[in-house]
Amino acid sequence: MSAPLAPSYVATATVVAAVVARYRLGVSPAVRALARHPTPLAVSAAVAVIAPLALRTSPLPGPLRWFVVFVIALLTWRGVTSDYDVTLPIGPQRRDKLLLLFLALASIVWAATLPAWIAVFCGRLRGWQHHAMMPVRLLKAYLAWFVVTAVLAPPPSDSTAGLVLVLGCVSLSHYVKPAWSKARLGPHPWSWARDNRTHYLMASAYSWGWARFLPSEKVSQLLRRARVVDRPVNILTMVVEAAGLVAFLDRWLLIAVLVATALFNLAVALASGILFWENIAANIGLATVVGLLPDTGYNTAFGWPAALVALTVILLSTADLLWQPWHLGWWDSPFTARVHWQVETVSGATRGLYNDYMCPYEREFGRVEGYFLTDEPVLHGHLGIVWDRRIRDLLVQAGRDPDQLHALKQTYGRTHKDEERSAEHVAFLTTMFNRLNADARKSPLPRWLRHLKAPGGQLYRWGDLPAYRGKEPVRRITIRYEERCYLPETGDFVLLADRVVREIDLSAPMTDLED
Numbered sequence: 093m094s095a096p097l098a099p100s101y102v103a104t105a106t107v108v109a110a111v112v113a114r115y116r117l118g119v120s121p122a123v124r125a126l127a128r129h130p131t132p133l134a135v136s137a138a139v140a141v142i143a144p145l146a147l148r149t150s151p152l153p154g155p156l157r158w159f160v161v162f163v164i165a166l167l168t169w170r171g172v173t174s175d176y177d178v179t180l181p182i183g184p185q186r187r188d189k190l191l192l193l194f195l196a197l198a199s200i201v202w203a204a205t206l207p208a209w210i211a212v213f214c215g216r217l218r219g220w221q222h223h224a225m226m227p228v229r230l231l232k233a234y235l236a237w238f239v240v241t242a243v244l245a246p247p248p249s250d251s252t253a254g255l256v257l258v259l260g261c262v263s264l265s266h267y268v269k270p271a272w273s274k275a276r277l278g279p280h281p282w283s284w285a286r287d288n289r290t291h292y293l294m295a296s297a298y299s300w301g302w303a304r305f306l307p308s309e310k311v312s313q314l315l316r317r318a319r320v321v322d323r324p325v326n327i328l329t330m331v332v333e334a335a336g337l338v339a340f341l342d343r344w345l346l347i348a349v350l351v352a353t354a355l356f357n358l359a360v361a362l363a364s365g366i367l368f369w370e371n372i373a374a375n376i377g378l379a380t381v382v383g384l385l386p387d388t389g390y391n392t393a394f395g396w397p398a399a400l401v402a403l404t405v406i407l408l409s410t411a412d413l414l415w416q417p418w419h420l421g422w423w424d425s426p427f428t429a430r431v432h433w434q435v436e437t438v439s440g441a442t443r444g445l446y447n448d449y450m451c452p453y454e455r456e457f458g459r460v461e462g463y464f465l466t467d468e469p470v471l472h473g474h475l476g477i478v479w480d481r482r483i484r485d486l487l488v489q490a491g492r493d494p495d496q497l498h499a500l501k502q503t504y505g506r507t508h509k510d511e512e513r514s515a516e517h518v519a520f521l522t523t524m525f526n527r528l529n530a531d532a533r534k535s536p537l538p539r540w541l542r543h544l545k546a547p548g549g550q551l552y553r554w555g556d557l558p559a560y561r562g563k564e565p566v567r568r569i570t571i572r573y574e575e576r577c578y579l580p581e582t583g584d585f586v587l588l589a590d591r592v593v594r595e596i597d598l599s600a601p602m603t604d605l606e607d
Contacts, residue, residue: 103250104398104401107237107253107254108254108258108401110240111240111254111258114236115232115233115414118239119232120415123207126210127210127214127220134211135207142203155385159377162373164231167213167228168193168196170224171189171213173536173544174217174452174546175534175536176452176534177452178528179520188212189217189536191212206231210232221549222455223371224370225417227373230259230262230263230374233258234255237255252390253389254393256382256385257405260339260350260378260382260402261336261405262409263375263378264335264339264353264402265336265406265415265417267334267336267353268334268336269409269410269417269418270333273421274333277421277422277423278481284421285326285327286323288423289319290325290326291322291424292426292578292580293475294311294314294315294318295315296475297552299428300428301555302365302551302552302554315578332352335349336402338399341396343383343385347382351375354376357375367548367550369549370549423478423480425476425478425487427472427487427497427577427578428576429573431573431593432444432573432574433457433521433569435568436566437564438565438566438567443559443560444560445560446552446559447548447553449562454550455549458549458551458552459550460473460474462571463508464508464509465509465514465573465593465594466593467509469502469504470501470506470508471483483500492579492586492588497575522596525566528562528565528566529566529598534562566598569598571593571595571596572592575587575589576588
């Protein structure tokens with residue numbers, strides 16, 4: 093029974109090899125170059141090069157076509173509805189958003205304009221960020237497949253089966269690589285699953301600004317329950333992340349793995365405030381498409397030969413030889429040091445300036461932005477993560493002891509103080525709020541449509557103060573450095589340090605706004 097399928101499997105594998113080679117050597121370098129320099133001449137040249145290929149019929153069946161449309165629409169929604177950077181002229185930004193929308197519609201009917209869409213989304217509208225990388229790579233993979241099929245014209249069944257394989261590999265490689273990274277953290281591949289205290293991530297996220305509407309006593313109760321299941325949760329995490337290595341053995345197994353990754357991302361969002369909504373939507377969309385594909389014509393996308401092809405592609409991407417998913421492997425700690433922003437309004441009210449208000453830079457203000465403002469040595473990355481288990485254990489032992497923490501910071505910490513960046517940051521905030529005080533428009537959406545804005549990826553929108561929502565002009569910005577720690581023995585959240593690192597008195601409102 094398997095002998096007649098062998099030539100088709102070879103043909104599908106050839107399509108996959110040609111697509112990933114075109115992705116790595118052609119599409120990816122071209123897209124990166126366009127994103128760095130999205131000039132009209134460069135974008136027009138890219139469209140002109142691919143335009144002759146777009147005249148040929150491409151065997152893309154309905155479900156896969158709608159998946160490509162869905163991903164384009166998903167990312168266009170994000171790019172079009174993100175806030176303006178009010179420190180820059182608004183007119184060009186508005187035109188870029190309109191151009192993105194026009195190119196999205198054009199790309200749906202004519203694939204030759206997809207490079208131009210990617211150039212505008214990534215190069216002008218800050219689309220090339222961590223949470224959007226996987227969906228953008230899906231579109232790049234589709235573009236590579238489009239070029240290969242237009243040039244080589246393989247049989248339709250082998251061509252579309254190859255596209256299913258490549259799209260699945262792009263998605264699942266973004267989970268396999270974190271599993272591989274976790275397996276390399278300790279002396280044994282199972283060290284992370286056995287020894288990581290994942291409930292520390294939940295505690296650090298709460299300290300950082302996620303779900304602070306919950307009382308700390310309630311969160312402590314949740315953490316005491318969560319620590320009991322740390323090891324099972326860790327094992328399940330690695331199983332879900334590594335499942336992509338065997339997902340192509342069966343169509344329904346692939347669907348199950350894609351759905352599992354979406355549920356995994358949703359659990360991460362609930363626990364830590366890190367929302368990969370683009371990945372969730374893309375994987376659910378891809379799972380739906382795989383389920384809707386006809387029963388015939390896609391046999392070579394599944395089975396052990398297809399699984400071997402997918403395994404090869406995923407391992408090559410894990411080794412950074414195709415695309416480069418993030419490692420996402422670390423040890424969670426209960427200690428966080430963070431820079432916070434707050435404002436004083438003209439009426440004297442003090443409000444927290446949280447990352448959602450700082451869109452289109454919500455990711456920067458939700459992570460570790462601001463360390464360059466302080467000379468305190470920093471021990472960790474986002475949400476208290478460290479890459480040495482010994483440092484994690486030393487932080488837990490130090491608890492609230494200031495002398496031990498000081499010694500740890502002096503021994504293992506790193507100072508990020510940078511006067512030039514600090515001056516640029518102060519200038520940015522000063523310009524931004526002076527222009528907002530002068531009624532500059534921040535959102536491209538009218539007020540009655542702002543609930544349609546695409547969600548952010550860093551959900552740290554709460555703190556000790558009520559959030560600033562722009563209802564009053566601002567007269568002062570205060571930037572503070574804080575250290576917080578969750579004490580596992582008692583379940584307490586303690587504030588260890590809180591000091592002002594910079595105060596900005598705003599000048600008179602600016603009136604020379606460019607549009």
